[in-house]
Amino acid sequence: MTKKPTIAVIGAGKWGQALHFALSQKQETLITSRTPRDIKNFTDLQTALNCDYLIIAIPAQQLKSWLKENFVFKNQKVLVASKGIEASTGEFLNEIYADYVPSSNIGFISGPSFAAEVIQGLPCALVLNSTSKKLYQEFKPFFPSFIKTYYSTDVIGAEVAGAYKNVLAIASGICEGLNLGKNAQASLISRGLVEMQRFGKNFGAKKSSFIGLSGAGDLFLTASSPMSRNYRVGLGLAKDKKLDEILEELGEVAEGVKTSEAIYKLSKEYNIYTPIANEVKLILEGKSPQDSLKDLLNS
Numbered sequence: 669m670t671k672k673p674t675i676a677v678i679g680a681g682k683w684g685q686a687l688h689f690a691l692s693q694k695q696e697t698l699i700t701s702r703t704p705r706d707i708k709n710f711t712d713l714q715t716a717l718n719c720d721y722l723i724i725a726i727p728a729q730q731l732k733s734w735l736k737e738n739f740v741f742k743n744q745k746v747l748v749a750s751k752g753i754e755a756s757t758g759e760f761l762n763e764i765y766a767d768y769v770p771s772s773n774i775g776f777i778s779g780p781s782f783a784a785e786v787i788q789g790l791p792c793a794l795v796l797n798s799t800s801k802k803l804y805q806e807f808k809p810f811f812p813s814f815i816k817t818y819y820s821t822d823v824i825g826a827e828v829a830g831a832y833k834n835v836l837a838i839a840s841g842i843c844e845g846l847n848l849g850k851n852a853q854a855s856l857i858s859r860g861l862v863e864m865q866r867f868g869k870n871f872g873a874k875k876s877s878f879i880g881l882s883g884a885g886d887l888f889l890t891a892s893s894p895m896s897r898n899y900r901v902g903l904g905l906a907k908d909k910k911l912d913e914i915l916e917e918l919g920e921v922a923e924g925v926k927t928s929e930a931i932y933k934l935s936k937e938y939n940i941y942t943p944i945a946n947e948v949k950l951i952l953e954g955k956s957p958q959d960s961l962k963d964l965l966n967s
């Protein structure tokens with residue numbers, strides 16, 4: 669008799685818990701995290717790492733050290749749920765994972781998906797991006813009927829879109845907080861979409877990923893709703909709050925903050941025109957949003 673496959677979510681923040689809820693509709697799904705929690709099927713890290721299938725929902729900036737300290741490859745199939753670019757090195761997450769998991773065993777989740785809605789079982793559509801269609805076909809049956817899954821091979825496109833939209837959501841929150849109006853916000857979001865596509869193209873991303881769920885889908889979601897943590901960072905910056913204070917109040921990760929540094933670094937290195945992301949990075953460092961607005965209008 670063949671053994672039933674085992675699956676675990678690693679990282680019990682908002683997204684990890686929502687994915688755990690979703691996957692638990694179809695099969696017993698384990699969950700683990702740095703801080704123990706009173707959640708059904710919560711387990712220790714070693715038990716989770718021994719599962720056949722893993723979904724890893726650890727913030728992008730913590731990933732490298734977490735993998736180094738904890739991860740041992742035992743032929744597990746991995747789905748990455750994080751959205752960000754490592755700020756200190758400018759590395760994409762697929763590059764960081766490449767030291768631990770072969771490309772045949774790894775996929776990246778993208779698309780519009782607020783954890784708060786997924787954990788209520790509300791419908792959504794996600795893209796599972798992997799060079800291996802077999803990996804997609806193995807993960808697909810784990811997802812419940814309220815989540816429609818699509819397959820794409822464009823790993824870098826999904827990664828850039830998921831990371832970049834967080835920075836643009838900060839910009840959009842600033843726009844809202846400054847009461848610049850819906851015309852300005854729509855212009856910002858659509859130029860942001862062009863900008864992220866230009867950035868992605870430099871790294872080999874496909875255009876189609878940016879006009880689909882991973883790009884436009886996730887950007888429209890997060891850049892238009894205070895449900896987004898990144899958008900709320902922008903609202904706070906527009907009200908002249910200090911970044912530390914905003915992040916403390918948030919109490920959850922806002923990946924766009926560090927990802928704006930990574931984009932700034934990469935855009936300088938590769939000479940890519942990324943005006944909106946650059947202004948977000950400068951505002952986070954103290955530039956006045958009004959000065960950024962002037963500079964964007966005149967660039």
Ligand SMILES: NC(=O)C1=CN([C@@H]2O[C@H](COP(=O)(O)OP(=O)(O)OC[C@H]3O[C@@H](n4cnc5c(N)ncnc54)[C@H](OP(=O)(O)O)[C@@H]3O)[C@@H](O)[C@H]2O)C=CC1
Binds near residue numbers: 679680726
């Ligand atoms: N929330 C959402 O709607 C969505 C989030 N994402 C992405 O998923 C990722 C996680 O987000 P989310 O769950 O919402 O964030 P949260 O802030 O809710 O949770 C992050 C979790 O990461 C864990 N963590 C933090 N630092 C470390 C570390 N050094 N080692 C191990 N674990 C650590 C913490 O675990 P502990 O509490 O146990 O210490 C914490 O619960 C992000 O990249 C985000 O962009 C993607 C789609 C949707």
Ligand SMILES: O=C(CO)COP(=O)(O)O
Binds near residue numbers: 780781837
């Ligand atoms: O990625 C998300 C939804 O798809 C969540 O966005 P925030 O991290 O800004 O809340």
